[in-house]
Every structure is written in structure tokens, then in C-alpha cells.
Amino acid sequence: MGEEELQPSVMFSFYFIRGMLLLFNLLLWLVGLLIILTGIWLHTDFQNYLRISEGYSIYVPYILLVVGGVLVFVASLACSCIVKIDPTMLVIYGGFLIAAMFTLILLSIYIYAYKDNVIAGLPDGIETEVKNYNAYQKSDTRGINATLIDFIQNSLECCGGQNHLDWAKNSLPNSCCWNEGATGNYCSANQTGLMHEVGCIPKLVRLINTNLTSIGVMLSVLALFPLFAMVFAYSLASATRRIGYQSIV
Template sequence: MYSSENLVSYACVRSLLILFNIGFWLSGLSLIWIGAWLQTDFENYLKISENYSEHAPGILIIMGGIIIFVTSLTCSCFVKIRSSELVVNGGVLITLLFSLISLSVYINTYKDQVMNGINDGISKEINNYNFSRSTNNDNLIDFVQKNGCAYKLKNVINKHFTALGITTSAIALFPFFGAVLSFGLSLMYNKGGGYEMIV
């Protein structure tokens, strides 16, 4: 027989797990949106860099798709509580936690690579236009790179990729708390003798 405290805590943990699952699903959707944005609108900014990679937006889209798939499957754990499904769900969430931390590190590394390649990319484009090698043009190009286009471009890329890195780090909190709640709900279920509490 369950005490009223157990019923309240069981309902609270189950409700929190459902809320975290919905939030995690929305974060997966946001990763897909950010990846699509990087492939379309922001791609022109990134292509200027010598170190541009076509894979970065795809990785975000794939990770968002995996999150949406996993959270959609997790909904079946809430309909009929089974301890084994909750433990598997917790394990998958821990795997996603480390994947999201790795993604955050990759984004910060990619940001640094893109920022370092901007000057080389601009220089390459300038050389492709076959400018004359007079000192006046060289000084003008250096001035533009330091105070104009390159400086503003670096600020825009730095601002957006820093926000993206912080976002993926914050999204990594969802699977952490989801795994803790999933394991906690599994323990509550097992304490009750394997019977689901009716609230």
C-alpha cells in the first residue's frame, strides 16, 4: 500500500519528467532550426572564412533530429510505466548528454577555426581580383581588414557562435535532469513492487 507522500512524490517526479521531455523535444526542434539557419542565411558569412565546413550545420540538424526521435519514443514510457524502459531511457539520455557536451566543444572549436580563417579568406579573395601591389592599396586593404569588413564579420560570427555554444551547453542540462528523474521514477516504481501508482 502506498502512503500519500509516496503518491505525491511519484506524481511530482512523473510530471517533472514529462515537462523535461517536452522542453527537450523543443530544444531538438531549435537545433534543427539553427542548423537550417546556418545552412541558408548565415552561410554567406561563414563561406568567407578559409576554414568553412559544410558539415557543421548538418551535425546540428542530425543532433536535433535524434533528440526529437528519442523524446518522441520516451513518451511511451509515460503511458505505461515500466522500470526497464525508464532505465534504458536514462541511459540514452546520458549518452545524449555527452553528445551535446561534445557538440558544444565542437561548436566552440569550429568558431575559432572560422575566425582564424577570415583574414586568409579575405586575402585570397583580394588576390583573386588581381589588385596591383602598390603600397597605397596594401595599406588601404589592411585598414579595411582591421577596422571595417573583417572586424565586423568577426564580431558577428563570434556573437552568434558564442550564443550557439551557450545554447547547446544549456540544452545538455535537459538530458542530465531527465536521466536523474527517469532513474528516480524507476526506483519509485520498483519500491512499489512493480505496480504503477494510480494518482
């Protein structure tokens, strides 16, 4: 009698736990997709703002792509063991979720450290671009990098590192001026009101700090999803053994 009265509540808890695990597994799949998209963004749209720094690393976007890809792949496979309710696979999945949680936390810390390295390398990177500007313009060996400083100065509406004085006299590139391309390849520092007065370093620091800090915070928050999923995975495995639930197809 008592067992019969408890059975409905026990089964309700069982199905509730499985439903929550399916929900968090879906969220984990979306987390992986978000990390993949972030890696793609860092490797495409945001790349040039980072490449001008001496602290730039080509590996960071690929690390994000790999981590996101693994999360998407495992979350896709995990749907099977959740639906069929295989206790052994659920325990293994829980172990993966623990590893995923710590991976996201460590990746968040790494992004913060990477941000500091990129910002610290900006002065040297811009100085190198300015000194070698003419050589890069005459050479095709650097591809997109040949106009890297021009891209930065155009998009951020800035000039030089701290200001236009970082450029040699009478050698300001057109990207330092509002009337770019109007006359010749260079603009004049005497063109009052037509030149970008602000240096690129302050704007780059603000841009990079804002975006990479946001990514670091995002990864820290996303680490909560595998944590909650892990709790439900172990709870479901325990409940399955306790009530002797048979695996289904």
C-alpha cells in the same frame, strides 16, 4: 496502519516524479527542435558569412541537424514508456539522456573550436576572394560564391580585409561604395565619403564571434535538460519497482 498512512504520500511522490519527467521530456523535445532550427539557420541565412573563411566547414550545420533530429525522435518515443511506466525502458531512456548530455557538452566545445578556426581563416579567405574577383565574375562555375565578397561588403558595409587598400588601384567593386550601381562596375577610391572605410575582417570577427559563442553557450545550458530528465527517469524507474506499480496503457 502505518503503511496506509504512508501510501498517499508515496503515491503523490510517484505521480510528481512522473509529471516532472513528462515536463522535462517535452522540454527535451523543444531542445531538439531549437538545435534543428539553429542548424538550418547556419546553413542558410548565416552561411555566407562563414563560407568566405578558409576555416569554413560544411558539416557543422548537418551535425546540429542530426543531433537535434535524434533528440526530437527519442523524446517523442519516450512519451510512451513514461505514460505506461515501463521500468526497463525508463532505464534505457536514462542511459540515452546521459549520452545526450555529454553530446551537447562536446558539441558546445566543438562549436568554440570551430569559431576559432573560422576567424583564423578569414584573412586568407578574403585575400583569395579579392585576388580572384575578376575571374569569379566571368565564370559561372561558383554560383552564389561568384558574388560572395560583394555580399559581405554590401551587408556589412565594409571594403576589403583590413581596408580598401586590399583592392588594386582603380579596381574597387561597387560593393565598396555607398552609391553602388550608379556608374559602371567599379567605384573610385577618390570618392570621399562614398566609400566604405572600414575593412570586413573586424566586422566579420565580431559577427562570427558573437553568434557562434552564443550557440556554444546555448548548447552548454541545454545540456542541463537531459541531466534533470535523467534524474527523474531513474527516480521513476526506482519508485515503480519499489511500490510494485503495474504498467498501464
